[in-house]
Amino acid sequence: MNIWRTSRFAIDLSRPRVMGIVNVTPDSFSDGGQFASARDATLHCDQLVAEGADLLDIGGESTRPGARTPSADEELARVLPVLRHALTLGVPVSVDTSQPAVMRAALDAGADIVNDVRALQRPGALDAVAAHASCGVCLMHMQGEPGTMQAAPHYGDVVRDVAAFLAHRRDAALVAGIGFERIALDPGIGFGKTAEHNLALLARQRELVSLGSPLLVGWSRKSTLGTLTGRAVDQRLHASVAAALMAAERGARILRVHDVAATVDALKVWCATIAPEDNAP
Numbered sequence: 001m002n003i004w005r006t007s008r009f010a011i012d013l014s015r016p017r018v019m020g021i022v023n024v025t026p027d028s029f030s031d032g033g034q035f036a037s038a039r040d041a042t043l044h045c046d047q048l049v050a051e052g053a054d055l056l057d058i059g060g061e062s063t064r065p066g067a068r069t070p071s072a073d074e075e076l077a078r079v080l081p082v083l084r085h086a087l088t089l090g091v092p093v094s095v096d097t098s099q100p101a102v103m104r105a106a107l108d109a110g111a112d113i114v115n116d117v118r119a120l121q122r123p124g125a126l127d128a129v130a131a132h133a134s135c136g137v138c139l140m141h142m143q144g145e146p147g148t149m150q151a152a153p154h155y156g157d158v159v160r161d162v163a164a165f166l167a168h169r170r171d172a173a174l175v176a177g178i179g180f181e182r183i184a185l186d187p188g189i190g191f192g193k194t195a196e197h198n199l200a201l202l203a204r205q206r207e208l209v210s211l212g213s214p215l216l217v218g219w220s221r222k223s224t225l226g227t228l229t230g231r232a233v234d235q236r237l238h239a240s241v242a243a244a245l246m247a248a249e250r251g252a253r254i255l256r257v258h259d260v261a262a263t264v265d266a267l268k269v270w271c272a273t274i275a276p277e278d279n280a281p
Contacts, residue, residue: 006136020048059096143192209251219243
């Protein structure tokens with residue numbers, strides 16, 4: 001499927017798109033506190049778009065292991081000023097949230113996409129998105145909750161289990177009235193998964209692509225890359241770009257990244273060397 005329909009945009013996915021991360025939080029795993037003020041976060045939005053971001057993803061809740069869940073009011077106070085600015089930049093804007101009240105307020109303000117790490121499982125979340133006529137949504141897999149998800153992740157077959165969960169949550173969205181063309185799926189790299197689980201999801205990613213919905217993948221600076229390279233979170237640029245390219249080669253359509261410029265450049269080189277049919281998901 002080469003189009004992702006959202007509030008203001010029909011996003012062309014004939015080539016992989018880069019989603020720039022804007023964390024408006026004091027405690028995110030990679031850049032916590034760096035863009036916590038509205039001013040710094042809005043400037044960061046400008047920078048990511050200038051670097052070539054196709055989409056922006058604004059989040060007011062850290063979902064790193066052990067993170068505290070903010071109240072809806074706290075999350076809205078972080079997100080809404082940045083969202084209002086981002087909506088003027090000419091690219092689709094996603095709000096990374098699991099709270100129905102935040103979803104409703106963000107969509108009322110004009111957000112294009114709801115990106116939910118809990119796949120609309122919280123009471124009222126499915127209804128909040130279904131009530132909107134055209135917004136996009138990304139449904140992500142996470143085993144457990146951020147506070148406990150890395151304690152002892154366990155799967156029978158991680159790829160089959162994740163695929164089954166994503167198909168189930170997509171079915172729930174469809175039944176609620178959310179159109180198929182509005183839905184993207186995310187395997188949730190690092191969310192209740194060991195390094196071995198994450199690498200299996202990348203190695204067998206085509207099995208997730210075969211579900212038929214656009215696949216959004218976030219490998220940027222994840223701990224598995226640190227395990228493989230021995231590098232700290234702020235030294236994982238090269239590994240992050242390599243993982244993003246491998247995900248794109250295996251059919252991912254949206255790459256959620258911190259380092260936009262480097263990823264955009266790498267994708268330009270990769271796309272220039274392949275035939276159009278080889279870039280089909």
